[in-house]
Amino acid sequence: MSARGKKLELVCPAGTPAAFRAAIDAGAHTVYCGFNDETNARNFPGLNFSTEELATSVAYAHKKGAHALVAINTFPRAGAVELWHKRVDDAAKVGADAVILADIGLLDYASKKHPNLRLHLSVQAAAANADAISFYARAFGVKRVVLPRVLTVQEIAAVNRDIEIETEVFIFGGLCVMAEGRCSLSSYATGKSPNMNGACSPASHVEYREEDDELVSRLGGFAIHRVGAKEAAPYPTLCKGCFEAGEYKGHVFEDPSSLDAGALIPQLAEAGVTALKIEGRQRSRSYTEAVVRNFRKAVDDYAAGRPVVGGALRDLTEGQTTTAGSYRKTWR
Amino acid sequence: MWNAKDIPLFPAVGAAMLRFAPLTPLSMAGAHLVKTLIRRHPSLFSRLGEQADKVFLIDPTDLPFAFRLQPHLEAPTLEAVRREDAGLWDARIGGPLAALLGLVHGVYDGDALFFSRDLVIEGDTEAVLALRNAIDNEEIDLASEIAALFGPFEHVAATPARKVSSAVGHFFGVALTRENENHA
Known part of the structure; x- marks a missing residue:
């Protein structure tokens, strides 16, 4: 059956209330955000929402006919689970349309304490096959899964044939090489990891310095990049660092390139995907506005049977280069 | 873009x-x-x-x-x-x-x-x-902030400050005011 004419839901990031409003005004169907603490995987200084700011933002979304999702997608620390429970309660209290969770214990808490609160399974849960996804649906009533960025379009179609809940896939933004929710690389250099503390390469451990016409990036005291004056600078993440391994010198794990699967919107719709997710809660409202407007046009064009044109956002991306990632597995 | x-x-x-x-x-x-x-x-x-x-x-x-x-x-x-x-x-x-x-x-x-x-x-x-x-x-919006420097005369200064900022900004290709954003 053809998916032509299907209305795909655009799920957009917001790191601040201003970015939240910018996303809605630019055409987001749904905006996701997080609290200003370690309960979400974008725990950066000056970013995220207080409970009051979230309440105001949720109300703004609903007034404009949009939805608001709250990511509480890190893994609670042993002995400190109360903070994660409180954040689930706060999200329910302010009227969030769903919470995005990864931890089994937290899913259990939310499903029992707030049976009417819609649950989405975070990409951090790394549920990448039908059996795993169906378990979360049966056990906790999860309604949507955000698929890890390790599947091809064909694999996404296969998953959708065998599950009864919605799927959401990343369409644009930063890429991680590790299986989602399993990355501890940053903690080897900084003692902190995205899954536990909500920050990959925390800013408190990052240092940039201009040395002999090169920009040197250090993480936890380790030099991980040296880029020349005319080269694009990457984020200071270990997975995209330049290292020497034997006689090889370069990006050992992953190139600093960003996902742009805009051209694959028709194939993703045909594969049964419900929603397209844009990464970038750590970015500015300028990024949010530009990316959301671009992709809202793309999903509207697809729904109207017009050709989908992608690739206009390269200047906004890490490394100033883009890839379709594992959706087309030519890079393996 | x-x-x-x-x-x-x-x-x-x-x-x-x-x-x-x-x-x-x-x-x-x-x-x-x-x-x-x-x-x-x-x-x-x-x-x-x-x-x-x-x-x-x-x-x-x-x-x-x-x-x-x-x-x-x-x-x-x-x-x-x-x-x-x-x-x-x-x-x-x-x-x-x-x-x-x-x-x-x-x-x-x-x-x-x-x-x-x-x-x-x-x-x-x-x-x-x-x-x-x-x-x-x-x-x-720096134009609004500059107008606010005039205290009780802020409302008088606001429009000229915005017009001057906008014109100078357009001439030099620089954003001197927050235009084209209108959040409800």
Whole structure:
């Protein structure tokens, strides 16, 4: 059956209330955000929402006919689970349309304490096959899964044939090489990891310095990049660092390139995907506005049977280069 | 869609003339401006948190001077300084004046300017991120902030300030006011 004419839901990031409003005004169907603490995987200084700011933002979304999702997608620390429970309660209290969770214990808490609160399974849960996804649906009533960025379009179609809940896939933004929710690389250099503390390469451990016409990036005291004056600078993440391994010198794990699967919107719709997710809660409202407007046009064009044109956002991306990632597995 | 390569530089002739200009009037205006900003945008400080005590060197690389910013809640300062007199700072944010103003007005994305090397940051990265995120959330409009410097005559000054900022901004290709954003 053809998916032509299907209305795909655009799920957009917001790191601040201003970015939240910018996303809605630019055409987001749904905006996701997080609290200003370690309960979400974008725990950066000056970013995220207080409970009051979230309440105001949720109300703004609903007034404009949009939805608001709250990511509480890190893994609670042993002995400190109360903070994660409180954040689930706060999200329910302010009227969030769903919470995005990864931890089994937290899913259990939310499903029992707030049976009417819609649950989405975070990409951090790394549920990448039908059996795993169906378990979360049966056990906790999860309604949507955000698929890890390790599947091809064909694999996404296969998953959708065998599950009864919605799927959401990343369409644009930063890429991680590790299986989602399993990355501890940053903690080897900084003692902190995205899954536990909500920050990959925390800013408190990052240092940039201009040395002999090169920009040197250090993480936890380790030099991980040296880029020349005319080269694009990457984020200071270990997975995209330049290292020497034997006689090889370069990006050992992953190139600093960003996902742009805009051209694959028709194939993703045909594969049964419900929603397209844009990464970038750590970015500015300028990024949010530009990316959301671009992709809202793309999903509207697809729904109207017009050709989908992608690739206009390269200047906004890490490394100033883009890839379709594992959706087309030519890079393996 | 903006393109990093389109960021204009301050005219070299103007920059040469400013090399000999006294900085005291600029520092006085800066001090007044930052105090007004803090009064009008108290939530800047909840986002800055402990980073509000840091010293930032805001460095327009196409001008012959920079600005030392200390956004301390009790005693905020914004002082124009020659680079050789900049003293100690915790974090430096450098780039063309147009890029820095564009960041304030939400025209440019800070990460994208960093990727393209139009923006350089040095020192305390945590402080830089906190400042960038706090300013981005405030949706600051410098024309409105300048009008607010006139106190009870703000409403009189607002329209001319916006018109002059808009015209000058268009002429030089620089965002001197927050245009084209209209959130309900």
